[in-house]
Amino acid sequence: xxxxxxxxxxxxxxxxxxxxxxxxxxxxxxxxxxxxxxxxxxxxxxxxxxxxxxxxxxxxxxxxxxxxxxxxxxxxxxxxxxxxxxxxxxxxxxxxxxxxxxxxxxxxxxxxxxxxxxxxxxxxxxxxxxxxxxxxxxxxxxxxxxxxxxxxxxxxxxxxxxxxxxxxxxxxxxxxxxxxxxxxxxxxxxxxxxxxxxxxxxxxxxxxxxxxxxxxxxxxxxxxxxxxxxxxxxxxxxxxxxxxxxxxxxxxxxxxxxxxxxxxxxxxxxxxxxxxxxxxxxxxxxxxxxxxxxxxxxxxxxxxxxxxxxxxxxxxxxxxxxxxxxxxxxxxxxxxxxxxxxxxxxxxxxxxxxxxxxxxxxxxxxxxxxxxxxxxxxxxxxxxx
Amino acid sequence: xxxxxxxxxxxxxxxxxxxxxxxxxxxxxxxxxxxxxxxxxxxxxxxxxxxxxxxxxxxxxxxxxxxxxxxxxxxxxxxxxxxxxxxxxxxxxxxxxxxxxxxxxxxxxxxxxxxxxxxxxxxxxxxxxxxxxxxxxxxxxxxxxxxxxxxxxxxxxxxxxxxxxxxxxxxxxxxxxxxxxxxxxxxxxxxxxxxxxxxxxxxxxxxxxxxxxxxxxxxxxxxxxxxxxxxxxxxxxxxxxxxxxxxxxxxxxxxxxxxxxxxxxxxxxxxxxxxxxxxxxxxxxxxxxxxxxxxxxxxxxxxxxxxxxxxxxxxxxxxxxxxxxxxxxxxxxxxxxxxxxxxxxxxxxxxxxxxxxxxxxxxxxxxxxxxxxxxxxxxxxxxxxxxxxxxxxxxxxxxxxxxxxxxxxxxxxxxxxxxxxxxxxxxxxxxxxxxxxxxxxxxxxxxxxxxxxxxxxxxxxxxxxxxxxxxxxxxxxxxxxxxxxxxxxxxxxxxxxxxxxxxxxxxxxxxxxxxxxxxxxxxxxx
Numbered sequence: 001x002x003x004x005x006x007x008x009x010x011x012x013x014x015x016x017x018x019x020x021x022x023x024x025x026x027x028x029x030x031x032x033x034x035x036x037x038x039x040x041x042x043x044x045x046x047x048x049x050x051x052x053x054x055x056x057x058x059x060x061x062x063x064x065x066x067x068x069x070x071x072x073x074x075x076x077x078x079x080x081x082x083x084x085x086x087x088x089x090x091x092x093x094x095x096x097x098x099x100x101x102x103x104x105x106x107x108x109x110x111x112x113x114x115x116x117x118x119x120x121x122x123x124x125x126x127x128x129x130x131x132x133x134x135x136x137x138x139x140x141x142x143x144x145x146x147x148x149x150x151x152x153x154x155x156x157x158x159x160x161x162x163x164x165x166x167x168x169x170x171x172x173x174x175x176x177x178x179x180x181x182x183x184x185x186x187x188x189x190x191x192x193x194x195x196x197x198x199x200x201x202x203x204x205x206x207x208x209x210x211x212x213x214x215x216x217x218x219x220x221x222x223x224x225x226x227x228x229x230x231x232x233x234x235x236x237x238x239x240x241x242x243x244x245x246x247x248x249x250x251x252x253x254x255x256x257x258x259x260x261x262x263x264x265x266x267x268x269x270x271x272x273x274x275x276x277x278x279x280x281x282x283x284x285x286x287x288x289x290x291x292x293x294x295x296x297x298x299x300x301x302x303x304x305x306x307x308x309x310x311x312x313x314x315x316x317x318x319x320x321x322x323x324x325x326x327x328x329x330x331x332x333x334x335x336x337x338x339x340x341x342x343x344x345x346x347x348x349x350x351x352x353x354x355x356x357x358x359x360x361x362x363x364x365x366x367x368x369x370x371x372x373x374x375x376x377x378x379x380x381x382x383x384x385x
Numbered sequence: 386x387x388x389x390x391x392x393x394x395x396x397x398x399x400x401x402x403x404x405x406x407x408x409x410x411x412x413x414x415x416x417x418x419x420x421x422x423x424x425x426x427x428x429x430x431x432x433x434x435x436x437x438x439x440x441x442x443x444x445x446x447x448x449x450x451x452x453x454x455x456x457x458x459x460x461x462x463x464x465x466x467x468x469x470x471x472x473x474x475x476x477x478x479x480x481x482x483x484x485x486x487x488x489x490x491x492x493x494x495x496x497x498x499x500x501x502x503x504x505x506x507x508x509x510x511x512x513x514x515x516x517x518x519x520x521x522x523x524x525x526x527x528x529x530x531x532x533x534x535x536x537x538x539x540x541x542x543x544x545x546x547x548x549x550x551x552x553x554x555x556x557x558x559x560x561x562x563x564x565x566x567x568x569x570x571x572x573x574x575x576x577x578x579x580x581x582x583x584x585x586x587x588x589x590x591x592x593x594x595x596x597x598x599x600x601x602x603x604x605x606x607x608x609x610x611x612x613x614x615x616x617x618x619x620x621x622x623x624x625x626x627x628x629x630x631x632x633x634x635x636x637x638x639x640x641x642x643x644x645x646x647x648x649x650x651x652x653x654x655x656x657x658x659x660x661x662x663x664x665x666x667x668x669x670x671x672x673x674x675x676x677x678x679x680x681x682x683x684x685x686x687x688x689x690x691x692x693x694x695x696x697x698x699x700x701x702x703x704x705x706x707x708x709x710x711x712x713x714x715x716x717x718x719x720x721x722x723x724x725x726x727x728x729x730x731x732x733x734x735x736x737x738x739x740x741x742x743x744x745x746x747x748x749x750x751x752x753x754x755x756x757x758x759x760x761x762x763x764x765x766x767x768x769x770x771x772x773x774x775x776x777x778x779x780x781x782x783x784x785x786x787x788x789x790x791x792x793x794x795x796x797x798x799x800x801x802x803x804x805x806x807x808x809x810x811x812x813x814x815x816x817x818x819x820x821x822x823x824x825x826x827x828x829x830x831x832x833x834x835x836x837x838x839x840x841x842x843x844x845x846x847x848x849x850x851x852x853x854x855x856x857x858x859x860x861x862x863x864x865x866x867x868x869x870x871x872x873x874x875x876x877x878x879x880x881x882x883x884x885x886x887x888x889x890x891x892x893x894x895x896x897x898x899x900x901x902x903x904x905x906x907x908x909x910x911x
Contacts, residue, residue: 002861003882006577013883013890021894154901162898 025161030168031057032184033064033155046172049164050182054078056151058097058186059110059143063117063152067095070114072107073127075100075188076246079300080310081125083185089318091123096186098127104226105137111230113143115237125242126230128278130256130268133223140226187307190300199301200251200292204359204366207255212370217261219268231275243272245280245333247288247309250352251302251359257349258363266342273338280333280341281305281313284348285326386431388583388640389591391900397428402647406572418536418563421648425543429510436508439478440543446474447518448538454525455532468526472519479515482507487715510549512712514542516679521556523683530556537563546644550637552655552675558865559650567649577881578861579647581889585854586639588892591899593844594632600837601626603830605773608782616794617801618831619786621838626773627766628844631660634673639854642864653678654864657871658853660765663757664737665729668765674866676712680705702734703727713772718780721771729764758849801832805839852876 003009026034030049039045050057062070069091071081075098083094097110107126115121155161180190227243234241256265272278282288287298287309298309315322316330333341353360386393401424409417430437450471454464480488482505489500521541524530533556541559567575604622607614614622638656645652659672669677685705691698703724710723767784774780789797831837852874855864859877878885 001880002574002577003880006881006886007573007580009883009886010577010580010890013887014893017891017894021898150901157898158901159895159898160901 021157021162025156025165028165028169030161030164031155033057033060041172043172044168046181047168048171048179048181049168051180051188053155054099054182056155057182058099059113059117059148060152060155061186062095062097062114062121063148065093065095066118066120067093068120069094069123069125070097070111070118070121071095071125071127071186072102072110073098073125073244073246074102074129074132076129076304077125077127077244077310078182078186079188079190080246080305080307081314082183082187082307082310085311085314086318094123094185098186103137103140104132104223104230105140108226108229108233109140109143111239112233113148115233115239116145117148121239123240123242124234125244128227128243128245128272130248130265133219133268134217134264135223136220137222137226187310190306194300195294196296196299196301197292197294200299203251203302204363207259208363208366208370211259217259217264219264219271224271227272227275241277243275243278244313245272245278245282247305247313248282249299249302249305250284250289250349250356253345253349254353254360254363258360258367269333269342270338273333273335278333279317279330281309281330282345283326283328283331283341284345284352285329287312287326287329289352386428388637388644389587389896389900391897394587394897394900397424398644402576405648409572414564414566415534415536418540421545422536422539422543425540425545425548428545429543429548432509433506439508440514443475443478443514443518444539444542447471447522447542448535450474450522451525451530451533451538454522455530457528464526468522471522475515475519475522479511481505482511484711484715513547513549513551513553516553516676516683516712517542517556520553520679520683524556533560544645544650546641546648546650547652550641551673552638552641552653553679554653554675555678558653562650572649574861575649576647578858578863579643579645581643581881581885582646582854582858582863583640583643584889584893584896585857586636586641586643587896588636589632589639590636591896592892593847594629594636595899597625597629597632597841597844599625600831600841601629601773605775605779605783607828607830608779608786609775613828614783614786615800615829615832616786616789616797617838618797618829619783621801621831621841623766623770623783623787624841624845625837627660627762627769628841628848630769630772631848632844635853642854646863651863651865654855654866656853657855658848660762660848661758662761663754664761665726665733665764666737668761669726669730676709680709684708699731699734702730706730717777718771718774721777721780722768725768725771729768797829797832800829801838804832805836 026036027038028044029037030044030047031053032047032050067083069083069086071077071083071094077098078096078100081096081098083096086092086094097114099106102110111124111126114124178191178193180188180194183189231241233239256262287305290296290298296306298306300306312325313330316325331337331341386397388394401421405417405420405424408420426437426440429440450467453459453467454471459467485502485505489502492498493500521530521538537560538556540563541554541556544554544559547554601622604614604618604625607618635656641655642652653675655673655675657671657674659668662668662671685701688701688704689697690701704727706723706727707720708723710719710721710726713719713722767787770783771777771780774783788794855867855871856874856876857878859867859872859874860879861881862872
C-alpha cells in the first residue's frame with residue numbers, strides 16, 4: 001500500500017535532511033566559506049581542513065574576497081607571506097593564493113583565472129624560485145568556469161564537507177590545534193611550538209638522496225615560456241606584476257654550489273633580470289643567515305622562510321622605516337645590477353662557508369660516502385656550465 | 386549523461402517526467418511515446434551528439450529488416466538471407482567500433498605486420514543495443530514478432546533507463562507495455578515506487594561502489610605503476626573491486642528499474658543477490674540475468690544447447706562464455722574471464738551430476754549453504770582479477786600477490802589485523818581523500834593506516850544479510866520475471882509511508898552530497 005501523501009513526505013523529508021546538513025556545515029564552516037560565517041572558539045575557530053583543499057579553496061576565495069593584490073607561488077610563498085601586512089597600503093586588500101608544489105605553468109593558468117574572477121585585481125606577486133625552472137612545466141590548460149563552479153559547489157555541498165565539519169568540530173572540542181593550517185588570508189600558519197631543527201639536521205641526507213635520483217639539472221625553456229605567459233597575461237589585463245625571488249637559505253646555496261649548479265643559477269639570474277619588476281629577497285641578511293636552533297624566527301625549515309621573514313620583506317617593499325628591517329633585504333634586480341647582485345651573493349656565501357665549516361664538511365662527507373661526487377666543488381673558480 | 390549527475394537528477398529527469406505526464410494526460414499515447422523517444426535520443430547524444438545519427442541510422446535499417454521479416458511473405462530461405470544480412474549489419478557496426486583495434490593489434494602481433502587504423506571512439510552502450518536489435522530480428526524471422534510501429538520500435542531500442550547499460554530487454558516484454566494505457570491512479574504509484582527504488586540504486590552506486598572503488602583502484606594502480614602489493618593489500622584490492630562491481634551494477638540496475646517504473650514501464654529483473662548464489666550456475670541466474678537469457682536463447686540453444694550430448698554441451702558452454710567475455714570488452718583479459726567462468730560452469734555442472742551432491746542436505750542445510758555461498762563468492766571474486774586487470778601480466782601479478790611465501794604472508798596478516806584495531810580511532814584515515822594519498826603508494830598502503838578491512842567487512846555483511854531491492858519492493862511488483870515466491874518475500878515492505886520516506890530521503894541527500902565527484906559507471910564501457 002502506498003500512502004496518498006508518500007511523495008509529499010519524501011519531498012519534505014528531503015528538504016529536512018538538506019536543511020539539517022546546511023545548518024550543520026554552515027555553522028561549523030570547516031573551510032571558512034559559509035554564507036553565515038560565525039566564529040565560535042570551541043566549535044570552529046580552528047579550521048585544519050582548509051589546508052587540504054587549497055586548489056578548490058583559493059580560486060573561490062579570490063572570487064569571494066575580490067582582493068586587489070594576489071600572491072602566487074609555491075609553499076615558500078604560502079608559508080612566508082601574510083597579506084595582512086599590506087593592509088592600509090594601496091595594495092590592500094591582498095590575498096595569498098599560493099599553493100603547495102605549484103609550477104609556473106599552473107601560476108600562469110591561475111593568474112588568468114583570477115583576473116576573470118576578480119575585476120578588482122590590480123597587483124600580482126609571482127614567486128621566482130630557481131628549482132622551479134629546472135624541469136619541464138606540465139601542460140596546463142586554462143581553468144574553466146564550469147570547473148570553478150563545480151569545485152565551489154563542492155565546498156558547500158559535498159559529503160567531504162560534512163566529514164570535514166565533523167573533524168573540525170572534533171579538533172576544536174579537543175583543543176587539538178597542533179597542526180598547521182591555512183588562515184583566512186590564504187597563508188599557512190605553522191603549529192605552535194614548531195621546531196625547525198630536525199629538518200635542518202636532515203637536510204644533507206635529503207638533498208644527497210635527491211641528487212642521486214636526479215643528478216642532472218638543466219634550466220628548462222618551458223619554465224621561461226610560462227613566465228613569459230604570466231607577464232603577457234598581466235600586461236594585457238592591466239595588472240601590475242612583481243616577480244619575487246624568494247629567500248634561499250645558505251644551506252641551499254651551498255648545495256647549488258657543491259653539486260655544480262652555481263653556473264646555472266647565475267645564468268638563471270641573468271635571464272630573469274631581463275624581466276620587469278624583479279625583486280630579490282635572497283641577499284645575505286641577518287634573517288637569511290639566522291643560526292639553526294629549535295626556535296627560529298625566520299625559517300620554518302631550510303627551504304621555507306617564515307611569516308616573520310615575509311613580513312620584513314613586505315615592509316621593505318612598502319618602504320617602511322624600521323630599524324628591524326635590514327636595508328638590503330629586498331633589492332630590485334635588473335640588467336644593470338645583476339652582476340653586482342651575483343658578485344655580492346658569491347662573496348657572502350664564501351664568507352658563510354668559512355664561518356660554517358661544520359655544515360660544509362658534513363655535506364662533502366655525505367657526498368663522498370654515497371659516491372655521488374668524488375671531489376668537492378666548493379669554490380666558484382672551478383665552476384663552469 | 387550519467388544517472389548519478391546533477392544534470393540528470395535535477396534537470397533532465399524532472400523535465401522529462403513532467404512533460405511525459407502532461408502529454409500522457411492531454412494527448413494521444415503516440416505523442417507520449419514520441420516524447421520519450423526524443424528525450425532518450427537527447428540523453429544518448431549528451432556525450433557525443435554525432436552518435437545519435439549512428440543510432441538513428443541503425444534503428445532505421447533494423448526497422449526495415451524487421452518490417453520485411455514481419456510481413457511473412459518471404460520464403461524460408463529468403464527470410465534467413467534477410468536475417469543474416471541484418472545480423473551482419475549489426476555485428477559489423479559493433480565489430481568496427483568495438484573490435485577493429487583489438488583485431489588489428491592481434492593480427493600485427495601474430496604476423497609481424499604493422500597495419501594501423503584510426504583511433505575509434507566507442508559509442509556507449511553499443512553492445513547492449515546490438516544484442517537487443519539482433520534478438521528482435523531473430524524473433525521476427527521466427528515469426529514471433531507481429532507487426533510493430535516505428536515509434537514503438539524506436540522506444541524499444543532507445544528507452545533511456547536501459548539504453549546504455551541494460552538490462553537487455555526483449556521486445557516481447559517492452560512493446561506491449563508501450564501500447565498499453567495504464568490506469569490513471571497507477572501513475573502516481575509508479576512514480577512513488579520508481580523514485581524510491583532510484584534512491585536506493587543511487588546510494589548503492591555513489592556511496593558504496595564509489596567508496597570501494599578508491600581501494601580497488603589504488604591496489605591495481607600500484608601494480609600498474611610497477612609496484613608490488615603485500616598479501617593483505619592484494620586481498621583488500623580484489624575484495625574491494627568485487628564489491629565495487631557488485632554495487633555499481635546493482636545500483637545501476639536499481640536506478641534503471643526505478644526510472645522505467647516512473648514512466649509506467651517494468652523492466653525485466655537483472656540482478657538478484659548474485660553473491661548469495663550457492664554455485665556458479667546459480668550465480669549466472671542472479672548476475673546480469675538478461676545477458677544470461679540472451680546468451681542462452683540466441684547463442685547456446687542455437688549451438689545445440691544440451692541436446693547433443695555431454696561433451697557438446699560443455700563445448701557450447703565454453704564457447705558461449707568466451708564470447709560473453711569478449712562481449713564485455715575487446716581485450717584478452719575479458720576472454721580469460723569468460724574462459725574461467727566457462728570452466729567453472731562446467732565444473733559446477735559435473736559436480737551437481739554426482740549423486741552424493743544431489744542430496745537435499747546440500748541445498749537446505751544452513752552450514753552447507755553457507756560454505757557453498759562462500760566458495761562461490763571466492764571463485765567469482767578471483768575470476769574478477771583478469772576482468773579488472775589491464776593485461777594478463779597484471780592479472781598474473783595480482784594472483785601471485787595473493788599467495789606469497791609463508792613468512793611474508795604471516796607478517797602481512799599480523800600488520801593488517803593490528804591496523805584494524807589501531808585504525809578504528811584514526812578518524813582521518815577512514816575517509817582520507819584519494820588526492821591526499823602519496824603519489825607512489827607503498828606495497829602495504831591498503832593494509833596500513835586505516836581500518837579498510839573493517840569497512841569492507843561492513844559492506845560484506847550488508848551484501849550477505851540485507852534483502853535486495855527486488856525483495857524489499859516485491860509487493861509493488863517493480864520488475865518483470867519475479868517468481869511467485871519472490872513476490873511474496875518475507876522481507877518485502879507492505880507500506881510506503883513516512884518511515885521509508887525518512888530513510889530513503891536521507892539516502893538520497895547523502896548520495897547527492899557524494900555527487901560532487903562524478904565517476905562513470907563501470908558498465909558503461911561495455
